Amino acid sequence: MNTDLADIGLGGLALSGILVAVALALSLVRRLGVERDLLIAALRALVQLLLVGVALRIVVDDDDPLIWTWLWVVTMCLVASWTVRRRAPEVPNVMALALVSFAAAALVSLGVLFGLGVFEPTGRAIVPMAGVMVGNSMTATIVVARRMVAETHDHRDLIEARLALGLSSRDAFAPHLREALRTGLVPQIESTKTVGLIALPGAMTGLILAGVEPVEAVRVQVAVMYLVLGSVATTASVMALGLTRGLFTGDHRLAAPPR
Numbered sequence: 001m002n003t004d005l006a007d008i009g010l011g012g013l014a015l016s017g018i019l020v021a022v023a024l025a026l027s028l029v030r031r032l033g034v035e036r037d038l039l040i041a042a043l044r045a046l047v048q049l050l051l052v053g054v055a056l057r058i059v060v061d062d063d064d065p066l067i068w069t070w071l072w073v074v075t076m077c078l079v080a081s082w083t084v085r086r087r088a089p090e091v092p093n094v095m096a097l098a099l100v101s102f103a104a105a106a107l108v109s110l111g112v113l114f115g116l117g118v119f120e121p122t123g124r125a126i127v128p129m130a131g132v133m134v135g136n137s138m139t140a141t142i143v144v145a146r147r148m149v150a151e152t153h154d155h156r157d158l159i160e161a162r163l164a165l166g167l168s169s170r171d172a173f174a175p176h177l178r179e180a181l182r183t184g185l186v187p188q189i190e191s192t193k194t195v196g197l198i199a200l201p202g203a204m205t206g207l208i209l210a211g212v213e214p215v216e217a218v219r220v221q222v223a224v225m226y227l228v229l230g231s232v233a234t235t236a237s238v239m240a241l242g243l244t245r246g247l248f249t250g251d252h253r254l255a256a257p258p259r
Contacts, residue, residue: 017042059123069123073110073130077102080138084145091145097242098141101235102134109133109231118223129227132203136188136228137235144184144236148243151176152254159254169248177240184236192225201225 008016020042027035059069080102085095113129114121152159155176162172195201200208204221208214249255 056127059127061123064123066121066123066126069126072127073106076130076134077106080134084138084142087142088145088149091149091243092246094145094243097145097239097246098138098235100242101141101238102137104238105133105137105231105234106130108234109227112230113223113227128203129224132224133227133231137231140184140188140232140236141239144180144239145243147180147183148176148240148247151180152247156254163252163254169252169254170244172252173244173247177244181236181240185233188229188232192229195221195225 023038024035027038058064059072081095081098084098088094113119119125159172201221203224204217207217207220
């Protein structure tokens, strides 16, 4: 494998910062007022990725025990759940529901890829796949949770009318549950439809830059895209079903939280 393209060195890393300067200049010229946020985002990403790169050395070596790898995966799920709570504070019990959702997605998606032998169960493979799973699922989880709470506020009268007619809480909320799930899933579905035609995904691009044959890179990328679809669908569904129970009382009355 040719790794010349992947080894850009410190000089190359510094030169790539010119692109950040371009973004800053455009913000200044157009008076967008996002220069501080751009600079903080770029510096934060650099520091976080450097720290992660150092920390990953203890989990990606084939001689290291897999316990460190799975502890890393658990940590990612915990941090992602905390992030969901911070971004959707109006959702009841959102952190606990998010943690259950990520755990279910990990069990399903990583179980298929590594349990069925699609990839070898090594730290070098598990950590990146878990990162892709959590990273993509987090956005959908937040969208679904917030959309469901918004649906209870926007359509409270309609939901209560169905309940008054004798429908169970599950049936009364079913149309709104479907709408929330569609809102969370459609962006990922549309992204999957256009992959390769409009943009080359990150995993495939990285492999090609590292010298892997394009056809081999495509096979890996397809598996990653299927991982994303499965994990997003799983987390969104678990979050939606769990949150539905929390939006209603035991006697089928709507108990939507305040905005």
